[in-house]
Amino acid sequence: MPRKQKTSSSSLDKSVKSLQQLSLDDKKKNEKKKIKEKKLHLVLDLDHTLIHSTLVSQLSKKEKYVLEQTDSRQDLWRFNKGHSNEYIIKLRPFVPEFLLEANKRFTMHVYTMGLSNYAQTVLNLIDPDKVYFGDRVITSKESPNTKTLDLVVADKRRVVIVDDTVDVWPNDKSSLLQITKYEYFRDGDDNAKLKSYAEKKIDESPENGSLASVLKFLQDIHRRFEEELDSEDLRLLIHDLWKLNIAQGGSPWLRTTNNHVERQFWEFDPKLGTPEDLSAVEKARKSFPDNRFLQKHSSDLLMRLQVLSLPSLSIR
Ligand SMILES: [Mg+2]
Helix, strand or coil, rough: CCCHHHHHHHHHHHHHHHHHHHHHHHHHHHHHHHHHHCEEEEEEEEEECCCCEEEHHCCHHHHHHHHHHCCCCCEEEECCCCCCCEEEECCCCHHHHHHHHHHEEEEEEECCCHHHHHHHHHHHHCCCCCCCCCCCCECCCCCCCCCCCHHHCCHHHHHEEEEEECCCCCCCCHHHEEECCCCCCCCCCCCCCCCHHHHHHHCCCCCCHHHHHHHHHHHCCCCCCCCCCCCCCHHHHHCCEEEEEECCCCCCCCCCCCCCCCEEECCCCCCCCCCCHHHHHHHHHHHHHHHHCCCCHHCCHHHHHHHHHHHCCCCC
């Protein structure tokens, strides 16, 4: 009997194993199918786009408290502890949600001018199982001076780049969506007038911050691409849709306590929208001069339509 039991248990093991193998094969097939279906590509920068890292020696006095928080917080990591090149990495708010959502629609790549060891360290934090980026990672090893889509295995018409720096992409600016530079630490800049997020113990808003705005933009691009509402060339779409601008300050008309520095805003494109949207805008536009002596300014329907339809309104 024991012998028989052994045989039956071993055949059960075999069946379980073969079932597991089948489901693994299915999983792999599905993964491949998914990647094939995701025709659009997203190229993401790391530093100041998804993370901010700084040398511990460059932390200001008021920032030093973060060193005590690396064990208790999920968005802070310390490396090379005790060495002169000890550094700290801060994850931008909304990165996990952003990666999860963007991965449903885009094949994602990382493109950084950082060293490959450093890139690997960051990837171990944000994509330990290589679910999002696989081996689609380009570093300073392959691309030491500037960035180029020539090194990305993808049709250039199907690529969106998200980076905080424009100048590093001399030949692919039309594919680029510039994101507000994420600066959590002072980075040794003792003369900076403004306190850093770390000093003020605040952070970018996850729901209304730059990454959330960029995700909305990407989802819109993907939707328009799928519905074939526009050209198949994303480079034209990027320029035709809402444009995320970063205020430089200095405008005599717009004033804030920090002179609008870093404030982001979306530039309205009057051509954007479905025919129904456009006709609603036209109607509202006409109703304003028709009623301007009868209604107060706040009753301006066009203004309200535009404000309500903003993809994101982030005021700092
Ligand atoms: Mg960067």
